[in-house]
Amino acid sequence: MKFKNYLEKIAGIEIFPMISLLVFVIFFVALIFYVVKADEAYISHMQQIPFDKEQ
Numbered sequence: 001m002k003f004k005n006y007l008e009k010i011a012g013i014e015i016f017p018m019i020s021l022l023v024f025v026i027f028f029v030a031l032i033f034y035v036v037k038a039d040e041a042y043i044s045h046m047q048q049i050p051f052d053k054e055q
Helices: 002-009 015-037 040-051
Strands: none
């Protein structure tokens, strides 16, 4: 692979995949935490928005 040689010459390049994985995991853990802790009334209200005719 042509680009592999270029990436091997960059100092500290091995940290970037780990940072990407960490950001990915933190985002989805926070999203799951938000969904679990969301207020039931808020979720119910948001479910009814497409069916409201008051707009």
